[in-house]
Amino acid sequence: MTQPILEVEKLNIRFHSASGTNHVVRDVSFTLGREKLAIVGESGSGKSQTARAILGLTPGQVSAQKLAFDGQSLLGLSNAEWRKIRGRRITMVMQDPKYSLNPVMRIGDQLLEAAARKGSRAALKTRALEMLQAVKIRDPERVFRAFPHELSGGMGQRVMIAMMLVTEPELLIADEPTSALDVTVRLQVLAILDDLVKTRDMGLIFISHDLNLVSTFCDRVLVMYAGQILEELDAKHLQDAKHPYTRGLLACTPNLENPVAVLPTLQRDPSWMAPVDR
Amino acid sequence: MSSTASTGWVIALTPPEWRRWLLTDTPQSRWQARAGRAYLGWAAFARNPLAMLGLLIVLVLIGMAIFAPLITSYSPVVSGDTVADRFLPPGGDHWLGTDGHSWDIWSRIVYGSRTSLLIIFMVAITAAPVGIIIGTTAGYLGGWIDTALMRLTDTFLALPKLVLALAFAAALGAGMENLILAIAITSWPPYARIARAETLTVRNTDYIAAAQMSGASSLRILIGHIMPMCLPSLIVRVTLDMAGIILTAAGLGFLGLGVPLPQPEWGSMVADGRSDILNQWWVCTYPGIAIFIVSLGFNLMGDGLRDVLDPREQ
Amino acid sequence: MNDNMPMVEVKNLDVTFDTGRHRVRALAGVSFAIAPGESFGLVGESGSGKTTVLRVLAGLIRQWNGGITVAGKPLTPDRDKDAKRAIQMVFQDPYGSLHPKHTVDRILAEPLQIHGIGDIENRMKDTLEQVQLGAAFRFRYPHQLSGGQRQRVAIARALILRPKLLLLDEPTSALDVSIQAEVLNLLAKLRHELDLTYILVSHDLAVVAQLCHRLAIMRTGEIVETADSEKLAKGELTHPYSRQLLTASKGFDRAAIAAFTDL
Known part of the structure; x- marks a missing residue:
């Protein structure tokens, strides 16, 4: 096996406040190759904080035995070192494009700024237009000149992805990137991400709460609960999950083809929380 | 572990x-x-x-106003011997000294706190309610009511505080009532603006829609649902404004348009001592320090309140 | 009321939003009828007009043309208290639909006070039991409740006036799946027990299949297809747009996505 893009070993995130310490991520370990890895869980499971920690963006206190990107440790990087990685080699697509695009800047200018590398403006613009085309925007020239408020939600999300890609990242982290989108648009955006993983040899961490979507889209699935990874599964075999939590989640999701009169509800078991050394 | x-x-x-x-999760009432x-x-x-320091200052001020007779040994308005007790330096019986009228400065500062508090209190209970009523009504009802009320607000906002107070004093004579009136009239428009802005963000929320669907009248929605959402930012603003009110009152007093003598007021005390500042520095310095400390106290308290009541600022 | 009479009848509903510069026709001649006790789903993507239909029925949009009758009475943009009482709504976002400074007690008591209904104590107790929240929740503020609990309070607020028609605007889309299952079960139970009629707006076909007897699929202000949930479960929708939605709801499938039109 080639060198993994990302290695995470015993990642812990704690939040300290006046009322005590909240241990939101507990001993999380995984590695990522050039693949689509899903982290699923309910709200508060720690999946988003895990993703943010990889980018050094969590406000909490991070500790880990190993947190390495392409062999380089991400622990204790200086701001200058982070700038070389964040937004260039690792990028993140946020949930809602409305809050991630600068409302008073034209899309084109934002794309050029994201590219932020030496080269003639014309060459950069050609690249930016190519990127807009890559995310299936039909009239890239028009979108290039547009302001964010002139775009629909789906277009905005695709522009966001174009902005992430113009830097040619090796790792893309997508935090519920499509939950604000309509189903059909959502799938089209995912198809673009899928192409990119295949053609650019990129790693993708896909954070979601949608088990059905994840099982059809990703290669591997990590199931998180209360800050811990309960189970790691091959996405194709998600239906064969062993952990009662994963099975419970699958069971309580309404099924279009086989509706049941009463949905089974999830019974949480305190023993799912393994004790963690502090 | x-x-x-x-x-x-x-x-x-x-x-x-x-x-x-x-702190229970299950309150019983x-x-x-x-x-x-x-x-x-x-x-x-x-x-x-x-913030606690600010609160302490404000509490001390209130304590001074309430217990004024207990913590002073001289009357603030009955002067001592006009020759022997004039311009006494700090120390001895008059521990902050006396002024040109042979009044004890400590007594006048202590009793002056009553004047300041009264002005603040009167302005707060007139300007804040007017502002919140006009602002929320304009914001919630919208349309021509909004336009009319907000143009009225703009008009009052254009009135200069000091000049208006000068005009009031000139027309109606100097005095506490006119001073309060002048400050109150020029203080409410910013409150109306804050309340309106807050109302506009609240107006289209689902909980207001739910209240409308339950048949609630506009009045009920305004008072029970919208005003409580505007109160925190308004309380913060009023607290921060109190320092400004004290300073305005002091400024007017300094110009001789505030509270007439012999009633003690810090601004006019500073004005009173300004001609003797080189020889008798204590006459205007101590009331000046009082103005400074109390303004600072209200500002610190207001900032603390903002952190608690208005989390958006954090 | 006659059993054959529909609970809700909407005929040629038209809504145009005038935003100054643009005129947007949000609804273009929408018609449907819902029987008493029926649960009816409105499905579509953003901009389809499904939420607009709901907000017109809720009385939150007052500029519309067409005919609406609810329980045999024609509905006008201006409603009296009784008309308001008969139609209640549960909103999408449980974090935005409860007043942050009101306790559960006040949220539930206020509608009763407005309508001059006595016996507040008992009604409140019954309603909290109906939504499976104990009396312990009565004096809590919304910030002391989880998302699922908040949505139960919102359902209780809608039920406390004993409405005939309950409008559900994506009531579970902001909730985790495990909580969604609980809320869907609760809604199904309540409809059965209290003889309610539901209109559920959702983008999630599986949720509609779970809760509704019939559904209408909407697109750009029109209903393109009406079907019963049996057909939905069997995948027997006929309109190409409905079929596309159906495919999309089954997850990621490259071949199917390539066939999507109107990107």
């Missing part, structure tokens, strides 16, 4: 009984729920030492 709570929360100390009662909420606000406020 291993984790204790399954939720991941670890409470450092076991709280005493009364605290547990306040409306009153307990409210008390718990107030306690949480207080706890957040108390964590800010500067």
Whole structure:
């Protein structure tokens, strides 16, 4: 096996406040190759904080035995070192494009700024237009000149992805990137991400709460609960999950083809929380 | 050590009984729920030492006003011997000295706190309600009512505070009532603006839609649903404005348009001593320090309140 | 009321939003009828007009043309208290639909006070039991409740006036799946027990299949297809747009996505 893009070993995130310490991520370990890895869980499971920690963006206190990107440790990087990685080699697509695009800047200018590398403006613009085309925007020239408020939600999300890609990242982290989108648009955006993983040899961490979507889209699935990874599964075999939590989640999701009169509800078991050394 | 709570929360100390009662997740009455909420606000406020300092200053000011006769040995308005007790330097019986009228400066500062508090209080209870009523009504009802009320607000906003007070004093004579009136008339428009802005963000929320669907009248929605959402930012603004009100009152007093002598007022005390500042520095310095400390106190308290009541600023 | 009479009848509903510069026709001649006790789903993507239909029925949009009758009475943009009482709504976002400074007690008591209904104590107790929240929740503020609990309070607020028609605007889309299952079960139970009629707006076909007897699929202000949930479960929708939605709801499938039109 080639060198993994990302290695995470015993990642812990704690939040300290006046009322005590909240241990939101507990001993999380995984590695990522050039693949689509899903982290699923309910709200508060720690999946988003895990993703943010990889980018050094969590406000909490991070500790880990190993947190390495392409062999380089991400622990204790200086701001200058982070700038070389964040937004260039690792990028993140946020949930809602409305809050991630600068409302008073034209899309084109934002794309050029994201590219932020030496080269003639014309060459950069050609690249930016190519990127807009890559995310299936039909009239890239028009979108290039547009302001964010002139775009629909789906277009905005695709522009966001174009902005992430113009830097040619090796790792893309997508935090519920499509939950604000309509189903059909959502799938089209995912198809673009899928192409990119295949053609650019990129790693993708896909954070979601949608088990059905994840099982059809990703290669591997990590199931998180209360800050811990309960189970790691091959996405194709998600239906064969062993952990009662994963099975419970699958069971309580309404099924279009086989509706049941009463949905089974999830019974949480305190023993799912393994004790963690502090 | 291993984790204790399954939720991941670890409470450092076991709280005493009364605290547990306040912080319970299952209050037994409306009153307990409210008390718990107030306690949480207080706890957040108390964590800010500067805010506590501000509160302390304000409390001392109120204490001075209430217990004025107990902490002074001279009358603020009956002068001593016009020759022997004039311009006495600080020390001895008159520990902040006396002024040109042979009045004891400490007594006048202490009694002057009553004047300042009265002005603040009167302005706060007139300008703030007017502002919130006009602002929320304009914001919630919209349309021509909004336009009319906000143009009225703009008109009053264009009136210069000091000039208006000067005009009032010139037309109606100097005096506390006119001073309060002038400050109140020029103080409410910013409150109306804040209340309107707040109302516009609240107006289209689902909880207001739900209230409309339950058949609530506009008046009920305004008073019960919208005003409580505007109050926190307004309270913060009024508290921060109090320093400004004290300064305006002092400024007017300094110009001779405030509270007439012999009633003690800090601004006119500073004005009174300004011609003797080189020889008798204490006459205008001590009331000046009083103005400074109290303004600072209200500002610190206002900042602390903002952190508690208006979390967007954090 | 006659059993054959529909609970809700909407005929040629037209809504145009005038935003100054643009005129947007949000609804273009929408018609449907719902029987008493029926649960009816409105499905579509953003901009389809499904939420607009709901907000017109809720009385929150007052500029519309067409005919609406609810329980045999024609509905006008201006409603009296009784008309308001008969139609209640549960909103999408449980974090935005409860007043942050009101306790559960006040949220539930206020509608009763407005309508001059006595016996507040008992009604409140019954309603909290109906939504499976104990009396312990009565004096809590919304910030002391989880998302699922908040949505139960919102359902209780809608039920406390004993409406005939309950409008559900994506009531579970902001909730985790495990909580969604509980809320869907609760809604199904309540409809059965209290003889309610539901209109559920959702983008999630599986949720509609779970809760509704019939559904209408909407697109750009029109209903393109009406079907019963049996057909939905069997995948027997006929309109190409409905079929596309159906495919999309089954997850990621490259071949199917390539066939999507109107990107």
